[in-house]
Amino acid sequence: MSRTINLTLLVWRQGKQSPKGSFETFQARDIDTDSSFLEMLDTVNEKISLNGGEPIAFDHDCREGICGACGAMVNGRAHGHEKGTTLCQLHMRHFNDGDTVVIEPWRARAFKVIKDLVVDRSALDKIMAAGGYISVNTGGAQDANSLPVPADDAEKAMDAAQCIGCGACVAACPNASAMLFVSAKISHLALLPQGRPEAARRALAMVREMDACGFGNCGNERECEAECPKEISIINIARLNREFIKSSLI
Amino acid sequence: MELNGNVPDGPVNEKWDRRKSELKLVNPANKRKFTIIVVGTGLAGGSASASLAELGYNVKTFCIQDSPRRAHSIAAQGGINAAKNYPNDGDSVWRLFYDTVKGGDFRAREGNVYRLAQVSNAIIDHCVAQGVPFAREYGGLLANRSFGGAQVSRTFYARGQTGQQLLLGCYSALMRQVAAKKVTLFPRREMLELVMVDGKARGIVARNLITGEIESHEAHAVVLATGGYGNVFYLSTNAMASNVTAAWRCHKKGAFFANPCFTQIHPTCIPVHGDSQSKLTLMSESLRNDGRVWVPKNKGDKRAPSDIPESERDYYLERKYPSFGNLVPRDVASRNAKAVCDEGRGVGATGLAVYLDFADAIKRDGKDTIAKKYGNLFAMYEKITAQDPYQVPMMIYPAIHYTMGGLWVDYNLMSTVDGLFVIGEANFSDHGANRLGASALMQGLADGYFVLPYTIGGYLGQGGLGEVSTGHQAFVDAAKQARDQTDRLLSIRGKRTVDDFHRELGKLMWDNCGMGRTDEGLAAAKERIPQIRAEFWESVRVPGEGLDLNASLEKAGRVADFLEFAELMVDDALARRESCGGHFNEAFQTPENEALRDDENFCHVAAWEYKGENAPEERHQEPLTFENVKLSQRSYK
Ligand SMILES: Cc1cc2nc3c(=O)[nH]c(=O)nc-3n(C[C@H](O)[C@H](O)[C@H](O)COP(=O)(O)OP(=O)(O)OC[C@H]3O[C@@H](n4cnc5c(N)ncnc54)[C@H](O)[C@@H]3O)c2cc1C
Numbered sequence: 001m002s003r004t005i006n007l008t009l010l011v012w013r014q015g016k017q018s019p020k021g022s023f024e025t026f027q028a029r030d031i032d033t034d035s036s037f038l039e040m041l042d043t044v045n046e047k048i049s050l051n052g053g054e055p056i057a058f059d060h061d062c063r064e065g066i067c068g069a070c071g072a073m074v075n076g077r078a079h080g081h082e083k084g085t086t087l088c089q090l091h092m093r094h095f096n097d098g099d100t101v102v103i104e105p106w107r108a109r110a111f112k113v114i115k116d117l118v119v120d121r122s123a124l125d126k127i128m129a130a131g132g133y134i135s136v137n138t139g140g141a142q143d144a145n146s147l148p149v150p151a152d153d154a155e156k157a158m159d160a161a162q163c164i165g166c167g168a169c170v171a172a173c174p175n176a177s178a179m180l181f182v183s184a185k186i187s188h189l190a191l192l193p194q195g196r197p198e199a200a201r202r203a204l205a206m207v208r209e210m211d212a213c214g215f216g217n218c219g220n221e222r223e224c225e226a227e228c229p230k231e232i233s234i235i236n237i238a239r240l241n242r243e244f245i246k247s248s249l250i
Numbered sequence: 251m252e253l254n255g256n257v258p259d260g261p262v263n264e265k266w267d268r269r270k271s272e273l274k275l276v277n278p279a280n281k282r283k284f285t286i287i288v289v290g291t292g293l294a295g296g297s298a299s300a301s302l303a304e305l306g307y308n309v310k311t312f313c314i315q316d317s318p319r320r321a322h323s324i325a326a327q328g329g330i331n332a333a334k335n336y337p338n339d340g341d342s343v344w345r346l347f348y349d350t351v352k353g354g355d356f357r358a359r360e361g362n363v364y365r366l367a368q369v370s371n372a373i374i375d376h377c378v379a380q381g382v383p384f385a386r387e388y389g390g391l392l393a394n395r396s397f398g399g400a401q402v403s404r405t406f407y408a409r410g411q412t413g414q415q416l417l418l419g420c421y422s423a424l425m426r427q428v429a430a431k432k433v434t435l436f437p438r439r440e441m442l443e444l445v446m447v448d449g450k451a452r453g454i455v456a457r458n459l460i461t462g463e464i465e466s467h468e469a470h471a472v473v474l475a476t477g478g479y480g481n482v483f484y485l486s487t488n489a490m491a492s493n494v495t496a497a498w499r500c501h502k503k504g505a506f507f508a509n510p511c512f513t514q515i516h517p518t519c520i521p522v523h524g525d526s527q528s529k530l531t532l533m534s535e536s537l538r539n540d541g542r543v544w545v546p547k548n549k550g551d552k553r554a555p556s557d558i559p560e561s562e563r564d565y566y567l568e569r570k571y572p573s574f575g576n577l578v579p580r581d582v583a584s585r586n587a588k589a590v591c592d593e594g595r596g597v598g599a600t601g602l603a604v605y606l607d608f609a610d611a612i613k614r615d616g617k618d619t620i621a622k623k624y625g626n627l628f629a630m631y632e633k634i635t636a637q638d639p640y641q642v643p644m645m646i647y648p649a650i651h652y653t654m655g656g657l658w659v660d661y662n663l664m665s666t667v668d669g670l671f672v673i674g675e676a677n678f679s680d681h682g683a684n685r686l687g688a689s690a691l692m693q694g695l696a697d698g699y700f701v702l703p704y705t706i707g708g709y710l711g712q713g714g715l716g717e718v719s720t721g722h723q724a725f726v727d728a729a730k731q732a733r734d735q736t737d738r739l740l741s742i743r744g745k746r747t748v749d750d751f752h753r754e755l756g757k758l759m760w761d762n763c764g765m766g767r768t769d770e771g772l773a774a775a776k777e778r779i780p781q782i783r784a785e786f787w788e789s790v791r792v793p794g795e796g797l798d799l800n801a802s803l804e805k806a807g808r809v810a811d812f813l814e815f816a817e818l819m820v821d822d823a824l825a826r827r828e829s830c831g832g833h834f835n836e837a838f839q840t841p842e843n844e845a846l847r848d849d850e851n852f853c854h855v856a857a858w859e860y861k862g863e864n865a866p867e868e869r870h871q872e873p874l875t876f877e878n879v880k881l882s883q884r885s886y887k
Pocket residue numbers: 289290291292293294295312313314315321322323324325326327328329330412413439440441442475476477478487488489492493495496532651652673674675676687688689690691692694
């Protein structure tokens with residue numbers, strides 16, 4: 001049953017007015033526990049606006065856990081403490097009346113803070129541009145069923161393809177590595193016969209670009225897997241490593 | 251004025267080939283000399299950008315999100331149609347065409363719809379080649395399911411995340427062209443004005459959403475792929491940034507707006523929880539394949555669903571529509587849900603919900619089978635409502651989901667402004683008054699991969715497009731217009747937030763221009779909208795600055811446009827003296843409460859022309875002729 005709760009928020013504020021950034025405290029009053037974390041922030045922002053302040057900036061769009069736009073550290077956890085959940089799908093029923101909640105942006109060398117909780121994740125697009133595709137032009141594809149894919153491979157590819165590119169794995173990693181993200185894309189494509197011809201080149205190009213963008217190395221800490229809202233498995237990192245080794249042998 | 255859809259002559263199955271052979275070609279060396287702006291990176295804009303770049307054009311691609319991969323298309327769950335007939339159940343291009351025309355309640359152009367069905371198979375082939383991980387059977391071939399009222403299994407899907415996987419396919423193709431330097435990406439940009447030079451679309455003005463600067467971009471043609479306007483209702487299943495702004499600003503520059511009152515209500519959404527609700531979540535319609543819809547037979551029955559015996563349940567869709575049952579089209583399912591709730595038989599705390607029950611399916615197929623089909627949807631439902639649908643029936647209620655109306659385009663997907671093409675949900679073209687499930691993804695990709703790349707070549711190949719630069723007076727004026735509006739919004743510093751206005755408008759539209767429309771309700775909305783608009787411009791509060799990231803300012807601009815556009819929707823609903831598909835005026839219904847069309851007087855597209863501020867818009871007509879599918883009353887009994 002829905003209730004209302006009161007919270008104290010400690011929110012990271014950074015931007016034109018405070019280039020270095022600092023925490024600011026807000027009271028979140030009468031929050032409906034059926035609402036989502038972002039709806040809670042909406043409520044707080046309405047108050048801030050009416051009181052003459054500047055609302056807390058955060059990224060969001062689909063609000064159903066699929067676009068990967070939202071995300072923040074909540075009490076030190078990427079997307080909050082609920083497993084397999086994006087921030088927009090974290091509901092306030094998982095908080096208690098009187099809680100203090102600390103909200104910070106993703107922190108990583110490759111993700112510059114733009115404003116408050118909004119960070120620049122364009123490095124992930126750059127990694128994709130480096131090789132996250134199968135080189136096929138529109139037109140001329142053969143009949144889709146002429147290339148059977150074992151159901152099991154298709155399922156595994158789909159498991160990896162679920163990555164929403166939110167960047168939580170990077171934020172959760174002590175080395176700010178993007179390995180889980182990269183491995184998810186590489187696995188998705190390498191597991192499918194269509195993706196095999198370019199698998200080696202793809203792995204090499206994407207890993208190189210990841211390094212060039214300033215992401216750290218994978219130290220096998222497994223924090224990424226624990227925080228990933230789509231529960232992408234680190235088995236994918238092992239698969240990436242295999243593809244990468246193959247590529248360096250060529 | 252009577253509009254001409256520019257559909258080629260000849261038998262319906264030869265029209266597209268005929269057009270392709272008539273269209274002028276641009277030779278490869280010349281393609282390099284053309285720049286095309288694509289606004290939007292959903293399935294339509296993403297596929298168009300990639301395909302145009304592959305052909306050799308220079309493409310500039312814009313989107314609001316920080317990455318093109320996050321466009322609203324990503325949220326589509328259920329699937330994409332194609333006429334492959336892999337299950338051998340009698341499907342064909344003709345049947346997909348027929349179903350789409352009929353499902354759209356005979357308010358779409360036959361020629362367009364036939365082409366859509368024709369290219370549908372190539373979409374699946376291409377997506378598989380790109381690595382889209384569609385569901386497969388054990389033998390490794392592609393799996394299909396029936397969806398949203400179709401009696402054949404023609405829907406391809408990727409778990410409950412078909413839109414995401416298709417969009418990642420487009421996006422990867424797009425990023426490949428970014429790497430090849432054929433596409434320049436402009437994320438976190440919002441198009442605010444269309445720029446016309448010598449009567450032709452030659453560029454846009456956009457706001458950089460990080461710095462707040464107004465930027466100008468020139469091109470030889472502009473493609474709008476900016477999605478639908480469902481957020482005029484405030485609560486909808488659309489992503490938060492979905493808007494009418496780009497389309498509306500083009501409308502004000504001369505692009506006719508077609509059938510704005512054709513909006514689709516999706517029958518299976520999670521009911522509203524309370525005042526802080528910011529958007530609605532769809533539960534894929536594929537759930538209706540196995541879930542049974544019911545409400546208590548008696549009014550005000552507040553017992554838990556498990557305490558209501560079989561004999562006191564009303565499976566109203568199965569009762570009223572024995573041959574389609576729970577799989578009736580969306581508009582029919584939605585209106586019936588509203589009707590039982592209006593009778594006081596709705597369930598849940600608000601009484602605005604009906605049950606979608608999987609108990610029988612679980613008994614029949616086992617929990618594992620159901621989990622395999624719908625596991626992630628069930629998990630999503632539980633996350634949002636804290637109820638376990640394996641144990642208790644889901645509660646669902648209709649919500650705004652899709653907009654069939656959009657900018658008017660001819661067969662070549664060009665609007666009434668030369669050089670302005672409109673694709674995907676942003677145009678009006680293929681779904682008539684009601685879209686079938688799994689057909690929006692098909693249309694977006696058909697437009698972007700397989701139609702626009704040809705037809706835009708025909709336009710560019712005609713010549714007559716001299717060079718223009720952003721120094722041209724038209725760009726200067728458009729940029730000033732955009733800046734003036736921003737300054738005006740920021741200077742009001744009133745007492746009500748943007749969301750507050752948006753909520754008020756949304757409720758007004760939902761109550762009066764939503765599922766069941768009446769002349770009185772529409773008239774009341776028509777009176778109220780200008781008042782809300784005036785209040786908005788007097789007392790809205792937009793905090794922050796113009797030259798900064800400012801989400802409130804972005805929203806304010808979008809709501810300002812919704813406040814103008816809403817009135818046109820109401821005008822369109824009032825002018826259409828019939829019911830059809832998603833437009834249901836209670837004055838026009840059959841004795842069985844189905845939509846009653848007036849084919850004699852309204853078998854046409856209504857396309858509205860902007861006539862200046864505060865002047866009534868002019869309604870033009872494009873007559874629709876049906877040579878292949880006989881006009882008939884839809885019946886799903
Ligand atoms: C929850 C949900 C589930 C759905 N499921 C299905 C399904 O299973 N099957 C099906 O066929 N259909 C489904 N649909 C419908 C379908 O997803 C959409 O109709 C389709 O994806 C629209 O694609 P689009 O490319 O036209 O636009 P969108 O995907 O909406 O993309 C719009 C793009 O335009 C950009 N944009 C908008 N305005 C501006 C501006 N002013 N300046 C710059 N950029 C701008 C946005 O940033 C975005 O990139 C579903 C819809 C919803 C809401």
